[in-house]
Amino acid sequence: MARTITTRRKMTFTILGWAIGFLIFFPILWTFLTSFKTEGTAVATPPQFLFFDWTLENYREVQSRSDYMKHVTNSIVISVGSTLIGLALAIPAAWAMAFSPTKRTKDVLMWMLSTKMMPPVGVLVPLYLIFRDWGLLDTRIGLVGVLTMINLPIIVWMLYTYFKEIPGEILEAARMDGASLMKEIVYVLTPMAVPGIASTMLLNIILAWNEAFWTLNLSASNAAPLTAFIASYSSPEGLFWAKLSAASTMAIAPILIMGWFSQKQLVRGLTFGAVK
Amino acid sequence: MATLQTRATARFMMSPAVILLFLWMIVPLVMTLYFSFLRYNLLMPGTEEFIGFLNYQYFLTDPSFFTALANTLTLVGGTLLITVIGGILLALVLDQPFFGQGIVRLLVIAPFFVMPTVSALVWKNMLMHPVNGLFAWIARSFGLQPIDWFAELPLFSIILIVAWQWLPFATLILLTALQSLDGEQIEAAEMDGAGALSRFFYLVLPHMSRAITVVILIQTIFLLSVFAEILVTTNGGPGIQTTNITYLIYAQALLQFDVGGASAGGIVAVVLANIVAFFLIRLIGKNLER
Amino acid sequence: MGSITLQKVSKSFGTTSVIPEIDLEIDDGEFVVFVGPSGCGKSTLLRMIAGLEDLSGGRIVIDGKDMSNEAPAKRGLSMVFQSYALYPHMSVYGNIAFPLKMDGQDKGAIDKKVKDAAHILNLTNYLDRRPGQLSGGQRQRVAIGRAIVRQPKAFLFDEPLSNLDAALRGNMRLEISDLHHQLKTTMIYVTHDQVEAMTMADKIVVLNAGRIEQVGSPLDLYRSPRNVFVAGFIGSPRMNLIEGLEAAKQNAVTLGVRPEHIRISKTEGTWKGTVGVTEHLGSDTFIHVQVDGVGKITVRTDGDFSTEFGQQVYLTPEPARLHRFDANGQAI
Numbered sequence: 001m002a003r004t005i006t007t008r009r010k011m012t013f014t015i016l017g018w019a020i021g022f023l024i025f026f027p028i029l030w031t032f033l034t035s036f037k038t039e040g041t042a043v044a045t046p047p048q049f050l051f052f053d054w055t056l057e058n059y060r061e062v063q064s065r066s067d068y069m070k071h072v073t074n075s076i077v078i079s080v081g082s083t084l085i086g087l088a089l090a091i092p093a094a095w096a097m098a099f100s101p102t103k104r105t106k107d108v109l110m111w112m113l114s115t116k117m118m119p120p121v122g123v124l125v126p127l128y129l130i131f132r133d134w135g136l137l138d139t140r141i142g143l144v145g146v147l148t149m150i151n152l153p154i155i156v157w158m159l160y161t162y163f164k165e166i167p168g169e170i171l172e173a174a175r176m177d178g179a180s181l182m183k184e185i186v187y188v189l190t191p192m193a194v195p196g197i198a199s200t201m202l203l204n205i206i207l208a209w210n211e212a213f214w215t216l217n218l219s220a221s222n223a224a225p226l227t228a229f230i231a232s233y234s235s236p237e238g239l240f241w242a243k244l245s246a247a248s249t250m251a252i253a254p255i256l257i258m259g260w261f262s263q264k265q266l267v268r269g270l271t272f273g274a275v276k
Numbered sequence: 277m278a279t280l281q282t283r284a285t286a287r288f289m290m291s292p293a294v295i296l297l298f299l300w301m302i303v304p305l306v307m308t309l310y311f312s313f314l315r316y317n318l319l320m321p322g323t324e325e326f327i328g329f330l331n332y333q334y335f336l337t338d339p340s341f342f343t344a345l346a347n348t349l350t351l352v353g354g355t356l357l358i359t360v361i362g363g364i365l366l367a368l369v370l371d372q373p374f375f376g377q378g379i380v381r382l383l384v385i386a387p388f389f390v391m392p393t394v395s396a397l398v399w400k401n402m403l404m405h406p407v408n409g410l411f412a413w414i415a416r417s418f419g420l421q422p423i424d425w426f427a428e429l430p431l432f433s434i435i436l437i438v439a440w441q442w443l444p445f446a447t448l449i450l451l452t453a454l455q456s457l458d459g460e461q462i463e464a465a466e467m468d469g470a471g472a473l474s475r476f477f478y479l480v481l482p483h484m485s486r487a488i489t490v491v492i493l494i495q496t497i498f499l500l501s502v503f504a505e506i507l508v509t510t511n512g513g514p515g516i517q518t519t520n521i522t523y524l525i526y527a528q529a530l531l532q533f534d535v536g537g538a539s540a541g542g543i544v545a546v547v548l549a550n551i552v553a554f555f556l557i558r559l560i561g562k563n564l565e566r
Numbered sequence: 567m568g569s570i571t572l573q574k575v576s577k578s579f580g581t582t583s584v585i586p587e588i589d590l591e592i593d594d595g596e597f598v599v600f601v602g603p604s605g606c607g608k609s610t611l612l613r614m615i616a617g618l619e620d621l622s623g624g625r626i627v628i629d630g631k632d633m634s635n636e637a638p639a640k641r642g643l644s645m646v647f648q649s650y651a652l653y654p655h656m657s658v659y660g661n662i663a664f665p666l667k668m669d670g671q672d673k674g675a676i677d678k679k680v681k682d683a684a685h686i687l688n689l690t691n692y693l694d695r696r697p698g699q700l701s702g703g704q705r706q707r708v709a710i711g712r713a714i715v716r717q718p719k720a721f722l723f724d725e726p727l728s729n730l731d732a733a734l735r736g737n738m739r740l741e742i743s744d745l746h747h748q749l750k751t752t753m754i755y756v757t758h759d760q761v762e763a764m765t766m767a768d769k770i771v772v773l774n775a776g777r778i779e780q781v782g783s784p785l786d787l788y789r790s791p792r793n794v795f796v797a798g799f800i801g802s803p804r805m806n807l808i809e810g811l812e813a814a815k816q817n818a819v820t821l822g823v824r825p826e827h828i829r830i831s832k833t834e835g836t837w838k839g840t841v842g843v844t845e846h847l848g849s850d851t852f853i854h855v856q857v858d859g860v861g862k863i864t865v866r867t868d869g870d871f872s873t874e875f876g877q878q879v880y881l882t883p884e885p886a887r888l889h890r891f892d893a894n895g896q897a898i
Contacts, residue, residue, distance in 0.1 A: 014374040020366065021383035024443065028386055030410065031398050043408040089296065092289035100286035108294065110557055115301045117497045117553040121525040122546040125539050126307035128529065149300040156293060172618050173651035177665035177712070178639035187664070191655040210391040212504035217530065227504070230393040234508040241401055241408075248394040259389030260382050267452050270445070270494065 028252070035059065035245035042241040058246035067221070068229070068247075075225035075251075077140050078215070079208040082147035083155075083201055089148075090155040091197070097156075098163035109160065112153040120150075120213045131218055138220040146214045151204050158203070158269045162196025199265040202258055209255050226251040305546070311539035318533035331540035340516050340524060341541075348520040351435055352499045356492055358439040363446030363491065364484070367454045370447070388444035392504040399437045400426065400509045430510055430518045437505050446491045453487030454480070493556040500549055521545050567629060568594040568719040568752035570615065575624035577610055577776075584610055585776035587624070592720075592754065592769075597746050600756045601763040602773035602799075608756045609724055611773070615754065616645050616722050629719060639668070644713035645722040648729065650705045652697040652712075658684075659693040662711045669716075683711040686748070703734050710745070720752035727762065739765060760800055764788070772796050794895035797822045803852060805889070806863050818890035818898060825852065825866040827887035835880025839863065841873045855879060 022029075034042050036054040062068055097105045127146070128137075136142030166189065174188045212227045219228055230251055233244045259266075312331050316324040335341055370381055387395065403410050404425040412422035425433040457480065465475050501522050506512060512519035512527060519527070525545060529538035572590040576583070585607045592598050600608040613619040615626060617638035625634045633641045644665075652661050662683055666676040684690045687707040697705055706726060713721055723742070727735045743766050746753055757763060763770050764784045772779040772787065772795070779799075780792045791797035797805050805822045813821040829835065830853065839857035846869070853865045853873055865881060873879065890898040 009372075010374050013369060013372040014376065017369055017372070017374050017377065017380045020369060021380035024440070025383035025386055027395075027398055027403060027440070028390060030402060031394075034402060042402075045408060045413055047410055047413055089293040093293035096286035096289040100283070102283070102286075106561065108290070110561055112293075112297055114553055114557055115297055117549060117556065118301065118305075119501045119522065119542075119545045119549045120503075121501065121522045121529075122542040122549075123304035123308055124526065125311055125529050125535055125542060126304040129307075129535070130304075149296065152293060152297060167649065167651065169647045169649050169651040170653060172638075173645070173647060173712075174653075174664075174668075175618070176616060176638045176643070176645045177716070178668035179664075180668075183668060188653060206389060210389070212392040213501065216393075216504060216507060217526070227391050227393050230391065230397060231504070231508050233397055234393075244397060244401065248398060252390045252394055255389050255391070256386055259385065263381075263385055263448060266388075266445070267448055 028256075031245045031248050033245075034242055035249045037242050037245075039239035039242045042245070043239060058242045059250070062243055062247045062250070070222075071224055071226050071229040072250075074140060074143075074219075074223055075209055075227075078143045078147060078223075078225050079205045081140070081144040082151065082208050083204040085144065085148045086152050086155045086204060087197065087201065089152060090159050090200075094156050094159035094163055098160050109157065112156055116150065116153040124217065127214075128217065137218060138223045140223045142218060143215060143223055143225070146218065147208045147211055150211070150214070151207055154207070154269050155200055155204055158200040158265070159193075159196065161268060162200070163193060165196075166192050199262065200269070202262045203265045203269050206255050206258055206262065308539045308542045308546075311535050312543050314536045314539075316535040316539075318535055324536075327536070331536045332544070335537055335540045335544065340519070343516050344519050344521050344524040347431060347516075347518065348500060348522075350431060351438065351502060351520055352496055354432070354435040355439045355442060355499055356495060358435070359442045359446040359495065360488060360491060362439070362443050363450045364488075366443070366447040367450040367484075368480075370451050371454050384447055385444045387441050390441070392441065393508050395441050396437055396505040396508045399433075399440070404433060426510055427514065430514060434502070434505055434509065434518050437509075438499065438502055442495055442499070446495065449487055449491050450484060453484045457483045490556075490559065493552060493559065496552050497549060497556065500545070500552070521548070569629055570720060570752065570754070571627040572611075572615075573625045573627065575611070575614065575626060576622050577607070577614060577619065578622045583776070588776075588778055590771065590778065590781070592752060595750050595752055597743075597753045597755065597766060597768045599763040599767035599770050600754065600773055601758065601760055601770055602779075604758060605775075606773040607776040608758075608773050612645075612722055612724055612754060612756045616643055617641050618645075642716075642719040643722055644716050644718040644720075645724065646706075646709045646713050646726050648725040650697075650709040650726075650729075652705060652708055654697050657694050657696055658689060658700070658708050658711075661697070661708055662689075662715055665712060665716045679715050680711075683715045686714070686745075687711050702730050703738065706730065706738060710742075714745075714749070718751070720754060723753065723755040725757055726755075727757070727759075735762075742766065761802060764800070770800075772799060790897070791822075791889065792897050794820055794822070794891050797889055797891070797897075803864050803866070808860055808863075810860075812860050813890075816888060816890060819893045820891040820895065822889035822891065823883040823887060825864040827884045828863065828865045829882040829884070830855075830865050830867050830871065831880045831882070832877075833880065835882040837863070837881040837883075839879060839881060841875060841877045841879055844873055844875070853879075855881060857881060 033049070035058055036056070037048065037052055038055055038057070041048055041052050097109060131137045131142050136145075170192070171184060171188060174184045179187065209225075210227070212231075215225050215227045216231060219225070230244075230247060233240060233247065313326055313328060314324045315327045315330070366384060370377065370384065374380075401409070406412050406422050406424040406427075409422075411425070415422040423429065461479060462475060465479055470478065500520075502520060503522050503526065506518055506520065506523050507526075510518045512523045516524075521541070522545065525538050525541035528534045528541060532538075570592040572588055575585065575588045575590075577585040588611065600611060602608050610619060614621055617633070617636060617640075621634050625632055627633065628641060628643075638645075653664065656664065659680055662680045663676050666679060671679075680693075681690070684693055687710060689704070689707055689711060692700065692704060692708075697708065700708065709726070726742075727738055730738060739762060742753075742755075746766075755762075755766060767784055769781065770784055770787055771781050774795050780787060780796045782790075784800075787796060787800045791800060791805075794807065798807060801824055803825050805824045806828075808821040808823075809819065813819060837857045837860060839855040839860075842854040842856055842862070844854070845852040848869050851867050851869055851871055853867065853871075855863050855865055857863050863881060892898050
């Protein structure tokens with residue numbers, strides 16, 4: 001828009017933009033505020049916005065629950081574990097597809113993406129039974145396995161797009177400069193691919209952390225991550241809003257921050273390149 | 277580039293991922309198919325028998341199937357409506373220069389990164405609770421009767437929660453597409469005498485049509501499988517008013533332990549999803565050609 | 567050192583033949599320019615010499631040794647890419663040092679060579695910067711530095727000036743020519759710009775659709791183009807090519823005469839015509855004249871000659887400077 005942007009126009013949109021942003025963010029903000037209230041204050045009418053007695057007792061109570069740390073650990077293990085295994089499988093695959101493409105490469109990529117589109121209920125029954133019979137129900141290993149597989153297509157796809165962006169000429173220059181294949185990979189290719197790999201890791205940890213189908217159905221008490229832990233607040237006894245808020249804030253805060261840094265990766269990873 | 281490594285090495289590097297994905301897809305799917313032809317209930321083990329298409333017949337003629345299908349379509353359709361229109365409007369606003377735009381963007385993106393169980397419980401309890409919830413307080417402040425969301429409008433409540441979660445996704449994608457619109461094209465239209473609304477309908481919207489299609493298709497694929505929000509708020513109820521196909525099958529499998537029936541349902545769900553996926557794959561494939 | 571011979575070199579992609587067959591001799595120390603329109607195969611030819619493209623047929627001999635199947639690194643050549651292809655994650659120092667590092671040379675030797683190259687190219691103050699922090703011209707110099715430091719038998723340049731603006735291009739042209747005089751190494755330079763070819767080359771190879779149209783010194787190509795293609799390609803503005811009656815009068819199917827070899831007068835001459843668009847450059851004036859029965863003719867005259875649109879003028883081509891071509895476009 002080349003015409004002069006009037007301050008009035010800017011102010012209008014500033015107000016509009018902030019109003020919308022505030023509205024959309026409000027539930028999260030409200031949760032955060034409620035986490036510092038007593039249970040009594042949390043259900044009080046009229047609702048208390050800022051001027052109440054702030055307390056940390058909810059955080060203390062949630063963390064003192066004997067199983068809380070277990071759930072946090074589970075979430076971390078499952079997200080990071082499935083991401084690392086996914087990367088180990090995906091990096092060679094994406095590499096081969098980006099640097100030695102064949103006529104079939106595109107088809108293979110498309111097929112991989114299509115496995116992500118399969119509704120989980122379609123395989124709920126056999127997976128549940130297999131897990132039951134092999135003692136994988138309510139185990140971290142089992143969940144790591146499932147989450148690796150459901151996110152593998154996205155990891156492969158994202159790495160593929162990042163690898164393809166490395167200009168071929170730079171690799172040719174390395175060859176002209178006398179680098180053997182190994183040296184080319186170590187000195188030129190990997191350093192240039194690291195940002196892409198890091199971005200993919202970030203997005204995948206987020207997706208795995210928030211996954212709420214398999215983590216709810218294939219876990220019970222031992223391997224349950226935070227998604228299931230929060231779900232247990234759906235049939236509580238007594239007042240619980242403040243505690244729910246504290247637990248929720250702790251569960252979502254790290255991911256929110258990670259998510260804020262990975263907006264571009266989100267678009268890249270979840271639209272499968274259909275939008276540039 | 278083709279001199280980088282031999283074909284054999286490339287295939288070797290791809291094989292672990294490809295093989296594992298293949299097994300992951302085929303083995304359970306084949307098993308589901310197999311179970312769908314059996315009368316198999318986990319509460320009565322050892323009495324499995326082959327009953328042909330009977331499970332499909334029961335599943336597809338059960339009135340709860342039609343309700344679940346209608347609920348699914350309503351859920352997906354309602355969410356799409358809110359997120360696409362909301363997404364376009366939000367994208368238009370975020371595309372404008374204003375103070376603190378970066379922060380507003382972060383605020384708008386946030387809901388997508390909140391885990392579904394948290395979203396659902398926060399909305400159900402702290403916002404929508406008919407007595408102590410925030411919406412109830414707002415209604416009373418205007419002298420209106422508070423709505424008992426999950427009793428009176430259960431499916432709509434779920435739609436609200438899901439739409440809130442997916443609005444950032446649609447907004448981000450549509451904003452990306454919007455920002456790729458050539459500013460000079462807009463200026464040319466202005467020189468040609470086009471007003472703001474004309475410019476929107478003749479230039480902006482067509483340019484975004486591709487992104488809109490992508491948003492619709494991708495969201496549909498994922499919205500068909502909405503689960504956690506229902507589990508944690510209504511368990512499909514009241515009655516089956518918030519049961520979608522996914523929840524229906526889940527209930528049959530893990531609550532009624534009807535493996536045969538649930539498997540038939542699962543296959544139906546897969547077929548439904550495939551129809552949508554077919555169109556999405558075509559669209560992506562076309563983009564890979566570029 | 568630095569003599570390269572192409573013997574019956576050909577290249578096909580699948581069933582499409584891009585280069586049918588080429589024979590070429592490049593002497594040690596020559597500055598050879600491959601020039602031609604887009605798609606003529608000049609870059610492909612360069613890449614085959616470099617070893618980045620396989621040969622479909624023929625041999626490439628460097629200093630008497632057959633290098634047709636050797637890896638790029640083993641051929642002793644250096645290449646400057648059109649996009650410079652600098653390593654974005656390494657500093658200028660790191661970029662220039664990289665080939666020496668790959669060669670396994672020791673730190674002391676590397677340091678000296680890098681500093682020397684940086685000195686020749688005025689990069690000493692930028693050694694710590696990353697490519698992203700440099701201007702286009704500076705990046706170009708780093709790319710050249712990286713090539714120099716290997717002390718190759720020959721330098722290969724793939725349209726190195728295309729990404730620079732006009733003023734910078736002029737300067738870099740001089741710098742590269744200076745470099746050539748300093749190092750006295752063979753240089754093979756690919757460009758689509760005939761001005762670069764004319765000003766820098768000892769020998770020009772004009773390519774068209776994978777075939778060599780003519781090889782010769784710049785002045786050779788200017789004075790004695792072997793065919794219509796070369797005649798029209800070399801020289802700016804383009805040579806006037808006339809067919810029909812006027813050509814037949816001179817015993818040719820196509821007649822060629824350069825704008826600078828036509829006299830213009832307001833009173834008398836061989837051809838009568840009307841003045842169209844006139845381009846004033848200050849030092850020269852180019853006048854586009856519509857000549858009755860002949861067509862559009864471009865004439866060069868000095869900056870002081872003034873005309874008006876639509877004015878009647880007379881053109882006289884110098885008889886000694888006429889080029890005649892037969893029905894196949896070959897010079898007679």
